[in-house]
Amino acid sequence: MNRYEAILVGISIMVVCLYHLHLYIKVKRSPETTAVGMTNLMRQQWVETIMAERRDILAVQTLRNHVMASSLLASTAILIALGIVNTVLRPAGFQEISHALNIVGTRSETLWVAKLMLLAVDFFLGFFNFTLAIRYFNHAGFGLGLPDQHVGVASHEFVVEVVNHASLHYTIGMRCYYLAIPLGLWIFGPTWMLAGALILVPVLYRLDRTV
Template identity: 30%
Template sequence: MSVDWTWASVGATLAVLGLYEALLLLLRRWRPQRLASARHAGLREEWFRVVSAHKGSEVLAVQTLRNSLMSATMLASTAALALMGTVTLAAPSLHDDLASLSPRLVLELALLVLLFASLVSTVMAVRFYNHAGFIGGMPVESEARARWTAAGVRYVRRAGVLYGVGLRQLVLVVPVVSAMLLSASGPVAALLVVAVLYSLDRFNDEGAEG
């Protein structure tokens, strides 16, 4: 395969992923009601308000937040392991190719960026879920709980959004890896992954995934 065709395949792969991220950004800004992530963020806020208004819900709140915390922790661990493995395997080629830009170097850098973004997002999600857990464990009728409820609402929203971002970045790794193995497969894999993600990211009245 010629170098020009390889560059075209790599460029098309990254362009599809970049355009999808841009689309989500525009929808989140102008039509958030069409995104499952935005609607589910509202769901988490409402859930925290409800459990904060009912005495005896403290254990349920802590258990629910602990489950979310463990899920975010597992995702962060996966991203960390993948990032360390990628750095270990790519370090020699990165050192040799930095002098001259190549399609593989671009893909390796894109892979590192996606994994790093996933790691940071999920670690921050763990942080916010942890804080929300302390608030959710406070007695509902206590003065401290009333004082911290608004913060807890913000924390569960941020944690959920960050978890979704981290999960999406981890899924977007698939087309990049596919392009590294066979450059021509990159655009096809990117289109398939984006199509699946879009079906999960959009919200409809019958339900939503993601």
């Protein structure tokens, strides 16, 4: 990796990391101004309403939708990751195309393989988080279905924590998909990666804000 590519890659990583550090601080200090914080509060009220009013059908339908979405995204992530690994093993003409578009970056086969493996790891991480989301959503279904006399076993706070854990892993899984944009563009050169990062961050900022 030459110095020019290292600088552009470093800037891209710094932009994405600084944004998520900013988001983390905002969620902790002013959750009502972020989509993550607001949905956490809404899930808390939703769980309390479901358990108090015994709206079991609504709970089942909502959790089923989340499990189905997580299953689809987990399956897609693992298929993409395995496809990338297969590309590493059998590069064919894809390597030539990526090198042709790589204007200022290093055209090294070793670095090219490292880029693909990093992208594969990103999708494997997404798969892992979506499967954890499915696990927590299934656990939440049992807690939401308990009658009031079992409140000591699964209190409102415990069920809220389980649902929020599921949603956190779902969110991380989606972030892995988003992160795949600059990582995927890096295959074609560091300038493409920087452009992807600079476009991605404003889009995420718009999606993550409530005000």
